[in-house]
Amino acid sequence: MKVYKFGGASVKDAESIRNVVRVLKHEGFENTLIIISAMGKMTNAFEKVVHAYYHKSEDLRAEIEVVRDFHIDLVENLFEEKQPILVEIELLFGQLSGFLAKNKTTDYNFIYDQVVGYGELLSTKIISSYLNIAGITNNWIDVRDFIKTDSTYRNASVNWQQTCDNIKTLDTHNLYITQGFLGSNSKSKSTTLGREGSDYSAAIFAFCLNAESVTIWKDVDGVLNADPRYFEKTILLKQISYSEAIEMAFYGASVIHPKTLKPLENKKIPLNVRSFYNLENNGSTVSKGQHLSPEIPCFILKREQILVSISALDFSFMVEHNLSDIFRILHDCKLKVNLIQNSALSFSVCLEDKFNNFDAFLLKITPKYNVTFVNNVSLYTIRHANQNAINLVEKKGTVLLKQATKGTVQLIMQ
Ligand SMILES: Nc1ncnc2c1ncn2[C@@H]1O[C@H](COP(=O)(O)OP(=O)(O)O)[C@@H](O)[C@H]1O
Ligand SMILES: N[C@@H](CC(=O)OP(=O)(O)O)C(=O)O
Structure with a gap:
C-alpha cells in the first residue's frame, strides 16, 4: 500500500482540490491511503476560535463565521450539486457548537484539541465527497478510530500497539481518505500530534501498514537546499539519507515534520517529497544508505x-x-x-x-x-x-x- 499526504497548501482552495484529482489520476490511486490536513491556514483560524472561546471574547461568533464562510464558499466553487456536502458541513459545525456550549473544563489544551481538529474533519469530508463525484471512489475514515494516543493534549504520544492493531484491520485494496494531525485517547477524546503533524500521521499509517512508500505533495519541487522564501537559487536535493533528513528537520527545516522520519527509517520505507504542480519531476527521495545528492551546503x-x-x-x-x-x-x-x-x-x-x-x-x-x-x-x-x-x-x-x-x-x- 502507498501513503500520500496532502498538506494545507495543496488543498487551500477549489482550484487546488481540482489539482488533487489531476495528481491522483496521473499517479494512480489504487491501494492508497491519503492523509489530508486542514485547508490552507484553517488551523490558524480555528486557533482564533479557541482563543476567543477561552477568553469569553465577543469575537467568538465572528471567528466561527470566518471558518464556516471559508468552507461554504469553497463548496460553492467546487461542487455543482452542493446540498449533500452542505448538510455534512452543517453537521460538523453543529457538533462544534454543541461542544462549545456544553464544555465545562478550563483546560486550554483540551479545548484546543476538541476544536482545531474540525479543520481536518471538514477538509477530508469535502475532498472525499468531491473525489467520489470525480470518479475516484474512496472510503472516508475517522482517524480517531485508528491513531490512539495518551492524553497529552496538543502534543500527544502515540500508543503504537493499539494504533497498529487498529490500522491492520484496514483492507489494503481500498482507497482511504483520512485526517492528518489528529488522534484520540482512551476516553475517545480528540488529541493532536503537534502543529504540522500530518506528515507524522502519514508515517504512522505507513509504519503500521508496512507501506511501500510515503509521498508528501508540496508546492515546491521537493526538499531544497534552503527555504525558497528566504534564499535565492535554491537547488533540489534528489537523494537524502534518513539521518541527513533527521538532522535537517531537527535544525528546523520545516518541509518535513521532525517526528516523521524515525518510523519510516525503522521500516526502511522511502519518503518521497514531490511537487503537486510539476508531476514530471521525481522530487526528493529520503531512503536508506543514500548519500546526499547533490552534496552541497x-x-x-x-x-x-x-x-x-x-x-x-x-x-x-x-x-x-x-x-x-x-x-x-x-x-x-x-x-x-x-x-x-x-x-x-x-x-x-x-x-x-x-x-x-x-x-x-x-x-x-x-x-x-x-x-x-x-x-x-x-x-x-x-x-x-x-x-x-x-x-x-x-x-x-x-x-x-x-x-x-x-x-x-x-x-x-x-
Ligand atoms: N528545505 C526546504 N525545501 C523546500 N521547501 C522548504 C524548505 N524549507 C522550508 N520550505 C518551505 O516549506 C513550504 C511547504 O511547506 P508547507 O507550506 O508547510 O506545506 P504543507 O501545508 O503542504 O504542509 C514551501 O513552500 C517552502 O517555502
Ligand atoms: N493542519 C495542521 C496539521 C498539518 O500538518 O498541517 P500542514 O500539513 O498544512 O502543515 C497544522 O496546520 O498544524
Whole structure:
C-alpha cells in the first residue's frame, strides 16, 4: 500500500482540490491511503476560535463565521450539486457548537484539541465527497478510530500497539481518505500530534501498514537546499539519507515534520517529497544508505528567536549547579533551546517562545542572575558548510554569535 499526504497548501482552495484529482489520476490511486490536513491556514483560524472561546471574547461568533464562510464558499466553487456536502458541513459545525456550549473544563489544551481538529474533519469530508463525484471512489475514515494516543493534549504520544492493531484491520485494496494531525485517547477524546503533524500521521499509517512508500505533495519541487522564501537559487536535493533528513528537520527545516522520519527509517520505507504542480519531476527521495545528492551546503533558517545571555550576580563562574538551575526554569517555562554557548562567566542560549512564556521566564530568572537579551534574531544552520556558504549568510546582517561543529555551522544574526 502507498501513503500520500496532502498538506494545507495543496488543498487551500477549489482550484487546488481540482489539482488533487489531476495528481491522483496521473499517479494512480489504487491501494492508497491519503492523509489530508486542514485547508490552507484553517488551523490558524480555528486557533482564533479557541482563543476567543477561552477568553469569553465577543469575537467568538465572528471567528466561527470566518471558518464556516471559508468552507461554504469553497463548496460553492467546487461542487455543482452542493446540498449533500452542505448538510455534512452543517453537521460538523453543529457538533462544534454543541461542544462549545456544553464544555465545562478550563483546560486550554483540551479545548484546543476538541476544536482545531474540525479543520481536518471538514477538509477530508469535502475532498472525499468531491473525489467520489470525480470518479475516484474512496472510503472516508475517522482517524480517531485508528491513531490512539495518551492524553497529552496538543502534543500527544502515540500508543503504537493499539494504533497498529487498529490500522491492520484496514483492507489494503481500498482507497482511504483520512485526517492528518489528529488522534484520540482512551476516553475517545480528540488529541493532536503537534502543529504540522500530518506528515507524522502519514508515517504512522505507513509504519503500521508496512507501506511501500510515503509521498508528501508540496508546492515546491521537493526538499531544497534552503527555504525558497528566504534564499535565492535554491537547488533540489534528489537523494537524502534518513539521518541527513533527521538532522535537517531537527535544525528546523520545516518541509518535513521532525517526528516523521524515525518510523519510516525503522521500516526502511522511502519518503518521497514531490511537487503537486510539476508531476514530471521525481522530487526528493529520503531512503536508506543514500548519500546526499547533490552534496552541497544546506541552509536552515529559524526566525523569531531570542538570544539570551545569563551570568551570575556575583560574577562567579557559570558551572553545573547554576546551569542546571537555568535549565529547570527554561523547562518549566516550556522555552525551546535551539543553541547553547558557554564561557566562564556567561551562558548564552537561543530560544524559541512558542507559548508566550518569555516574560514569565524573566520574572523567574532575573532575581537570581544578570540577564540581557536580544529579541527577534534569526538562527541560521548550515549543513555541509563551506566558506562561500558562511559568507552568504554573514551578508544577511550582523553576526551576534557563531558556532561550528564538524560540517555544521550555526550563526545567530540580527
Ligand atoms: N528545505 C526546504 N525545501 C523546500 N521547501 C522548504 C524548505 N524549507 C522550508 N520550505 C518551505 O516549506 C513550504 C511547504 O511547506 P508547507 O507550506 O508547510 O506545506 P504543507 O501545508 O503542504 O504542509 C514551501 O513552500 C517552502 O517555502
Ligand atoms: N493542519 C495542521 C496539521 C498539518 O500538518 O498541517 P500542514 O500539513 O498544512 O502543515 C497544522 O496546520 O498544524
